[in-house]
Each structure stands twice: as C-alpha cells, then as structure tokens.
Amino acid sequence: MEKNAYSGFGQYEISDKLELRLPKTEINIGIKEDNRFSYYRKNSEDQEIRKSIPQSSGKIKIELCPILPMNLPAKKTNDLIFLRLAESIFVEKKSTVGVLIQFPMEIGIYIINQDGTKDLFDCFTCEPMHSRFALYGTPENGKLCMYSKVKLLEKNDVDPYVFARMKVDITNNLNEGKLIGKLVFPIGSHNFYYSEGSSEVHVDDIEATLKQESKTSLIDIKRKGYVNKGTGLKLVSYLATDDGIYTMDKGFD
Amino acid sequence: MVFEILDTQIIEGITIWSLLVTGILVFAGVIVAKIVRMIFKKKFAPNLPVDTVKTLDKLIYYGIIIIFLLAATASQGIDVGGLVIGAGFLGIVIGFAAQSVVSNMISGVFMLIEKPVRQGENVEVVDVNVIGRLIEINTFSSKIQQFDGTVVRIPNEKMFTSNLRTFSLSEVRRSEVSVGIGYGENVDNAIKTIKNAIEKNVAYSLMEPAPDFWISELGDNSVNILVRVWHPRDDLAEVMPNLLKVIKNALDDAGIEIPFPQRVVWKGSSNE
Numbered sequence: 001m002e003k004n005a006y007s008g009f010g011q012y013e014i015s016d017k018l019e020l021r022l023p024k025t026e027i028n029i030g031i032k033e034d035n036r037f038s039y040y041r042k043n044s045e046d047q048e049i050r051k052s053i054p055q056s057s058g059k060i061k062i063e064l065c066p067i068l069p070m071n072l073p074a075k076k077t078n079d080l081i082f083l084r085l086a087e088s089i090f091v092e093k094k095s096t097v098g099v100l101i102q103f104p105m106e107i108g109i110y111i112i113n114q115d116g117t118k119d120l121f122d123c124f125t126c127e128p129m130h131s132r133f134a135l136y137g138t139p140e141n142g143k144l145c146m147y148s149k150v151k152l153l154e155k156n157d158v159d160p161y162v163f164a165r166m167k168v169d170i171t172n173n174l175n176e177g178k179l180i181g182k183l184v185f186p187i188g189s190h191n192f193y194y195s196e197g198s199s200e201v202h203v204d205d206i207e208a209t210l211k212q213e214s215k216t217s218l219i220d221i222k223r224k225g226y227v228n229k230g231t232g233l234k235l236v237s238y239l240a241t242d243d244g245i246y247t248m249d250k251g252f253d
Numbered sequence: 254m255v256f257e258i259l260d261t262q263i264i265e266g267i268t269i270w271s272l273l274v275t276g277i278l279v280f281a282g283v284i285v286a287k288i289v290r291m292i293f294k295k296k297f298a299p300n301l302p303v304d305t306v307k308t309l310d311k312l313i314y315y316g317i318i319i320i321f322l323l324a325a326t327a328s329q330g331i332d333v334g335g336l337v338i339g340a341g342f343l344g345i346v347i348g349f350a351a352q353s354v355v356s357n358m359i360s361g362v363f364m365l366i367e368k369p370v371r372q373g374e375n376v377e378v379v380d381v382n383v384i385g386r387l388i389e390i391n392t393f394s395s396k397i398q399q400f401d402g403t404v405v406r407i408p409n410e411k412m413f414t415s416n417l418r419t420f421s422l423s424e425v426r427r428s429e430v431s432v433g434i435g436y437g438e439n440v441d442n443a444i445k446t447i448k449n450a451i452e453k454n455v456a457y458s459l460m461e462p463a464p465d466f467w468i469s470e471l472g473d474n475s476v477n478i479l480v481r482v483w484h485p486r487d488d489l490a491e492v493m494p495n496l497l498k499v500i501k502n503a504l505d506d507a508g509i510e511i512p513f514p515q516r517v518v519w520k521g522s523s524n525e
Contacts, residue, residue: 073456073457074488076485076487084460084461128456129452129453132456132459132460133457133458133459133460133484133485134460134461135424135425135459135461135462135483139423139425139426139483140422140423142425144424144425147459147460149460
C-alpha cells in the first residue's frame, strides 16, 4: 500500500463503520445490531485483537494519534528511553550542534467521551522492532529503558506512523571533542504534535549538555518545547511527571 | 441482688463488676483499633510498600488493644504484676515445650525487620529448593507461590536461616540455553542467524546488553553454543518458553543442521 493511502491522525466520528489503514495494521470499527461497536485490529504478525464498545447514542468519536513509546511490549520502565544512534555524533570542544533524529512512537486510539475527556482504548505499534528494552548502565545498577535504534534525519525525511521527528541540541562544555552514541532521558512529560489528516509528527525537543564532574564526563538532558508548536498543530499531552534535568552518568558512547 | 452478685469477689481484689468493666473497655479497644486500622488503610497504606503496610497494620491493631487492656486493668485496680510473673513462668514452660513455634515467630519478626526479600518478589530458598514469588510472611510461616501455581509453606525459621537467592536488586536478569550445530556448519553464520532471530522475535530480550554467544563445548556430536539473553527480571516466563523455539526455527530456516547423537557400528565379516 502506498504511503499516502494510509489513514491520517485525527478525530473520527463513527455512526456506521470505519476502516483505518496503517503500515502492517488494519483496523475496522463497525456498529452491531445491539448498538454495540465492534473493534477489530490485525497486526503485522497476523494477531487479531477484538474489543467491544457498548454505546447507547449510536455513534462514537475516536482519536487516532501518536503516543509515547512506553506501553509495548509491556509498561515496565520508569519512563526512560534509550535512543541508540545509528551514527555517533562528534561534537567539538566548546561548541553546540543541532541535529534532527527519529523518535519512536506508538499509536493510540482514544475514545472521546461526551464531556470531551479521552480514554486510551487501544495502543499498538506499526514496527515492533522499535518496541524493545535495553539497560542503561551495568546489570548491578543499570536502569531498564525502552529502546530504539534511530537515524539522523535530513530536513524532509519522514517515517510515518513509526517515528516522529525530534531536534537535539548538543552543547559540549568540555575541553575535548566527544562522540555521542546514545541518548537516555525520561519521556513522561514529552508531548507529540501532529497536523490533522497528516502522518507527520513532531515531539518536544531536547537539549543535551556535556560537562565534567569528578573526572567523569556526563550529559545533562532537558526537555525543550517544540519550536513550532503553536502553528495549528494538535497536541497530544500526558500528565507531566518530571520536567527537570536528567543526567546521563553511566556513559554515552 | 444484682449489685451483690456484681460485687462478688472472684479472687482477692477482682470482682465480677471489675471484670465486666475491663471486658467492656477491651471491647471498646477492639472497636477503636478497627477504626484506626481502617483510617490507616485508607489514608496511609496506598503510599507504603505492601509488606510495611501488613506489619504496621498488625502493630497498630494489637498495640491499641493491649493499651486498652492495660488501661482497663489499671483502672479497675487489677494487679497485673502477678499475671506478668505468671506469664513469665508460663513463657519459660512454653518456650521449652514449643521451642520451634517461638523460633518461627521470632524469625518472622526478624524477616520483617531485615527484609532479605519483600512480599511480591521472586526468590529461591536454596536449602529447600523452592523457587517462586513470596506472597506472604505470617506469624509462623511464609508462603511462596511456585511458578506452577502451587503454594509452598515454609516455616519462618527455615526461611530465615536458609540461603536466599533473590532477583530484586537488579532490574534485569540473564537466562541461557544451549544449542548444538553440526561440525560442518559455519559457526559465525549460525550465531548471526540466532542473534537476528532473537532480536526480531523475542520482544523481552534486551537489545543492550545484546544476547551473547559462547562455544561452550566441542561435543561428541555437535558444536554446542551457549546463548545468553538479558531480559527484565520478572519476565523469565516471557523469554524462556520461546527462546529455544525461535532458535530452532531460525536454524531450520537457514538450513543449519542441529545434529542428534549418532553411533557408527562396524560389523565384522564372517571370515574374521
């Protein structure tokens, strides 16, 4: 199926039936005689998921949108993500560089209630290889993280339904150049931004600062709101958990 | 008539009336203890670990009842000194008679204080060869639910004095399986095939540290490869049942032989 034949992110009102087509994924929602909506999803591994939505009003409203990659295969990390860069980035001493990278996403289907509140009804990924775990640190004291191997992006690159775009500003305050091969940080307070009907997604950016502490090189990582977030984009936000600075103190090569 | 009965002394200084008042106060103590316990469970318990909640719950409940009992006896002029001395003697007698019971009880208290393992965590009690999830530490025994669903009750003394192997200090653990390939196969190719298959099909296997591979033995019939996989510590059941299946399928698909034991039998001719 061609990329532009896929369904766009956004809100859908269903009174009869709806078919959503996404990479490696098919979703069908339809009303049954007993006023119940049946939900059917088939993924790339031919697994079938069936759910039911009893509804007296005869119609439902859903939102198909990107969500944080924290739920699959199971929610068990402390909101940490481990991005392994396919190409390490060299940052010269006392300099700042900005790069665009891929940021993995899961896709959520929210039911929009009468009062406008939303409940997550289903979530899935169009590329299971980006729903994996990794350990940041040693087995004795490391932290379990969600894991994805990501590439640097050119300006017009998009990876619909699998990756969002994230800008990373890296400042090297050290007296020597450094190679950065991975980025680890909490994502609980990151927001996604998408334009309705499209598949292009951006996520909040990050600022990474290399510094020296007790003869060890560390990276401080801080979330930074997406620059163009006010330009008619829809926001998918979550309960902010921790918006402070996260320190990568177990290496970054 | 009724007052006379109530004033009747059972033993010196203790009347039926004083016993009745004591009983009413202790009953009130039980009610107060239940109310305090309910408030504790609603207000404070949700923010505390499960085992701490259970310990504090018991302490609060029985502590309040004992305080009421002591207050009641004191208010009625009942001398508990004699009872305490009596209890002391009784304690010695019971101590000798029920040494293991007391030992189990004290071990349980120490386990709650030291917390070598917390309720809900996976543990192996090495000395009795029991592996499972610790579901409860009671007064005299602890209960471990094994992975087949059965529950093993272990006396607290045995649990406390045994070597415990826990998995809770690290967020991950490692599991391993061994697989043999034919002597004619390319080992590097086989390892690459297995690694790709694990990364693709075993979702709970960590990508970093990646699975690693050792040639563990040049066996009689096969080159044996030890496959070691890291995964989240509680997800053994998600990884192990799949691992050998994934490896077998991958080697089959790649046309790599998994040999079985063979014996060559030479039959002598009738002339020899």
